[in-house]
Amino acid sequence: MSHTMTLELPDEVYRVIQRTATMLDKTMEELVTEWLARYAPRPRPQLTAEERQAARERFEQLIGAWDSGDSNSADNERIDADLAREYGEDREGKA
Numbered sequence: 001m002s003h004t005m006t007l008e009l010p011d012e013v014y015r016v017i018q019r020t021a022t023m024l025d026k027t028m029e030e031l032v033t034e035w036l037a038r039y040a041p042r043p044r045p046q047l048t049a050e051e052r053q054a055a056r057e058r059f060e061q062l063i064g065a066w067d068s069g070d071s072n073s074a075d076n077e078r079i080d081a082d083l084a085r086e087y088g089e090d091r092e093g094k095a
Contacts, residue, residue, distance in 0.1 A: 009017070021031040047055065072078055 017028050017031060021028045024031065026034075
């Protein structure tokens with residue numbers, strides 16, 4: 001089954017599609033259809049309650065799975081200070 005759609009595009013978008021279609025030896029319609037088929041978001045599959053629970057359990061197994069060996073590695077104040085030092089700024093953002 002196919003459907004017809006009419007779009008109003010800004011000139012620059014139209015020109016990009018036109019140039020790209022010409023370069024690829026395709027019609028503009030073919031190009032846009034391929035782009036939409038490839039890059040448009042796909043609906044997420046509907047999971048049963050059991051599938052959602054199993055996915056959650058798999059995800060939760062990853063929580064805390066990495067140990068940096070530094071008990072303060074998640075300290076935001078320290079992270080901010082490290083970033084400021086790395087980028088040559090003090091805590092007030094002055095270089």
